[in-house]
Amino acid sequence: MSVPYSSKIFGLIPWYSFLIVTGAAIAIWLAVREERRTDLKKDTVIDFALWVLPAGIIGARLYYVVFSWDQFKDDLLSVFRIWEGGIAIYGAVIAGLLTALIFSRKRKVSFLTLCDMIAPGLILAQAIGRWANYFNQECYGLAVNNPSLQFFPFAVQISNGAGREWHMATFFYESVWNLAVFVFLLIARRKWFHYRGDVISFYAFCYACGRLIVEDFRTDSLYATSSIRVSQLLSVIICLFILFRYFLFFGKRNTAFPVRVYISGAIAAAADLFLALWLSGAIMLDVSVLMRFIVLLSGSIINLISVFILYGACAEGEVIYAGVKG
Numbered sequence: 001m002s003v004p005y006s007s008k009i010f011g012l013i014p015w016y017s018f019l020i021v022t023g024a025a026i027a028i029w030l031a032v033r034e035e036r037r038t039d040l041k042k043d044t045v046i047d048f049a050l051w052v053l054p055a056g057i058i059g060a061r062l063y064y065v066v067f068s069w070d071q072f073k074d075d076l077l078s079v080f081r082i083w084e085g086g087i088a089i090y091g092a093v094i095a096g097l098l099t100a101l102i103f104s105r106k107r108k109v110s111f112l113t114l115c116d117m118i119a120p121g122l123i124l125a126q127a128i129g130r131w132a133n134y135f136n137q138e139c140y141g142l143a144v145n146n147p148s149l150q151f152f153p154f155a156v157q158i159s160n161g162a163g164r165e166w167h168m169a170t171f172f173y174e175s176v177w178n179l180a181v182f183v184f185l186l187i188a189r190r191k192w193f194h195y196r197g198d199v200i201s202f203y204a205f206c207y208a209c210g211r212l213i214v215e216d217f218r219t220d221s222l223y224a225t226s227s228i229r230v231s232q233l234l235s236v237i238i239c240l241f242i243l244f245r246y247f248l249f250f251g252k253r254n255t256a257f258p259v260r261v262y263i264s265g266a267i268a269a270a271a272d273l274f275l276a277l278w279l280s281g282a283i284m285l286d287v288s289v290l291m292r293f294i295v296l297l298s299g300s301i302i303n304l305i306s307v308f309i310l311y312g313a314c315a316e317g318e319v320i321y322a323g324v325k326g
Contacts, residue, residue, distance in 0.1 A: 016083060019135070023128035024125055027125040031045040052103075056092040057087070059092050059093075059094055059098075060091040060092035060095070062091060062095075063090060063092075067088075100115055112196040115200035116196060118200075120203070123181050123203055126178045127176075130178065140167040140171065140218070145166075156169045168217050170217050174214045177207075178207065178210070197245075205238065205303070212239075212275075212296055213293065216292055228281065236299075239307075243269070246311055260309055261309065271298075275299045
């Protein structure tokens with residue numbers, strides 16, 4: 001398992017393409033099942049899929065190309081060889097959200113309801129899609145030189161021209177995290193979530209917290225500058241945005257904030273501000289890989305605790321989820 005036996009199924013179909021398509025198909029199937037619980041018209045999800053799938057692919061590729069332009073500038077046709085790898089999930093999500101906004105306005109359906117239906121399937125598709133990186137031998141992490149850690153799934157063997165070298169299996173770490181988020185969303189949308197937009201908000205928040213950590217180990221990150229990893233900075237921004245969203249939402253429904261909301265919100269905001277400045281290079285802090293991991297893990301944990309405290313303070317009142325009242 002530390003080395004994929006082949007990048008193609010029976011030597012014909014690329015595993016990369018197969019897994020991406022499989023993930024998308026399962027996401028649509030899950031959304032169609034959820035559609036039956038809502039007040040949306042039948043086949044809304046299918047119609048939306050015809051919009052969002054091509055938009056997501058284009059967005060994912062454009063995002064990758066923009067931040068890896070040196071890789072494509074001498075061979076522009078390589079931009080279209082997407083089966084060779086080179087897509088970015090954040091690009092797909094951004095394009096998907098813009099498409100959902102346009103679709104919802106054109107069809108006069110709830111934007112948040114639409115996003116809530118799609119989110120669990122999307123994170124599951126991401127978990128499946130990470131295994132496409134395994135077969136393409138990409139999205140791996142730092143070299144693993146300790147023999148006691150040279151085993152799958154902690155590490156994978158990557159060809160370096162002269163042989164193979166052990167690297168951290170960052171694709172696997174993210175796949176496991178995404179799968180955990182998927183399970184959480186399935187349970188939470190039935191038992192805990194109360195409002196439209198909760199599923200997509202917690203999808204974005206939880207994914208960002210995991211990506212913030214895993215991205216730091218990768219050797220093929222996309223950079224906005226020579227030192228700023230785009231995905232990490234975007235993850236921090238997403239966390240801040242979701243926290244701010246619920247803070248505003250709570251403020252509209254209540255005249256006073258519990259002390260725990262102020263404290264947790266202030267700590268999370270301070271942690272995110274520090275991470276943003278540190279990751280952007282505004283704060284110079286030269287630490288070991290282990291210490292970087294501890295700092296990023298601490299930031300993610302603080303964010304997760306804060307958003308649950310804040311959401312718990314918001315969760316009183318009428319229960320409305322995905323167009324279903326009751």
